[in-house]
Amino acid sequence: MAIWRCTLAALGLWLSAQSCAADGCGPYRVGLREYPRLYQRAAAGQFGGLDKDFFDALAERSGCKLEFQLESQPRLWMRLARGDIDMASWVVPSEQRATVVRILPIMGGRMMAVTWRDAGIKSEAEFLADPALRAVAISQALYGPGYDPLLAQLRTQGRVSDVADFDIAWRAFAGRRVALMLAYPWSLAGQPPELMAQLQLSDWHAAETATTSGLALSRKTVREADAHKLEQALRAMRLDGSLAQLLARHLPAGTVRLLPP
Template identity: 35%
Template structure:
């Protein structure tokens, strides 16, 4: 009997010791991340493969957590519908709003500003949002479902009321409207207009106007479906992004696709 008690005590001690040891993190399995084409965030490389800031961030999160994250490419409208309907696990470089928070969580990884790109033929007298509003002959293109910050969104609603806003399904469609003269301006963040500097058709054909208040910064990040990604995994993803920022990985990713100055700005979130 004494020997049995001693053995039981030893086993209980071993169990207690084992439970106190750090347990390996569970891999996050298979997820589907929806991407949308936009400037340096997500674009086709010379060999036809997809690349960009958003893809590099997701790939690094997958590597660190041991996930398989399947990439799909779609329009922003369908992506939001999929997140809301529970058919998409996550998406990228998204802004949080009270409506979106009802069905998704946001994990920030970049800060941006919106700019107005004016065609070179637009009068030099157009120097502000009020100047733009006062000229009924100029129109602007945006991507449907995008948010642009408080000041720009109020301004765009006033232009919509005048029938002066064209809603494009994606970035390329918006740029086509600009190139053919259907609109005389487009909205773009810095990681959106930066690649345009390298395009012969666009270089020198526009002026970049910064009309938003200095504090009107847009914080974008991974958007995680509440239906498909539980809180524990969302927390692990958030910790991973934070570690990527602290160890310089985010900066290195940004600098692969932007110049050093713009890359630095994206870290101010």
């Protein structure tokens, strides 16, 4: 009988431990991409930026354990689809993406067409009219309702160089291997003034709504209860102003707006 009592007691402890583990949130794998001001390597080698501070605050508020993994944009979406990664930040929504992830909107910003002043490109129509002009884009990235159709059209003409990340895209543009790059204006902050003086930033789709982005949660791997915890934590960060403070700390004033919950 004593053996049975011990066995039952051990079983009870195991079931209790399993219950506690089931009630815990995470650990969830967060796929991060290198991008100016969002997640970039400092001179000392460590990573920092808006993403680091945002996910640290989100983990503290939600009680969810989060683990960071650095990925390129193309591999990020491949891994999200497979269920190898659970979350990603600043994801632009689309119907196709909605089948893979649930997106909690956070901010909106104006995407700009970046060209060289001496090229004299004044409009999207002028760019399209010259078949010698090429654009660079980050593979699997979305740029908003105005610019995604433009890139789709240019791709049918073989006029887009698709690359893995922002750094490669910027080097292709800065080296004048392409004539157009799409970017948020704050992503170019920090470039030398003499270089910025040579650039022309144009809003070719000013009539369109701003490009929105948010937190993406895998439909395959993030439990519904945990998604609710994360959504409530995000709502609390909005209400107490800490989310607005994070955006203001890392992004220039007036370049983004916080979206309502």
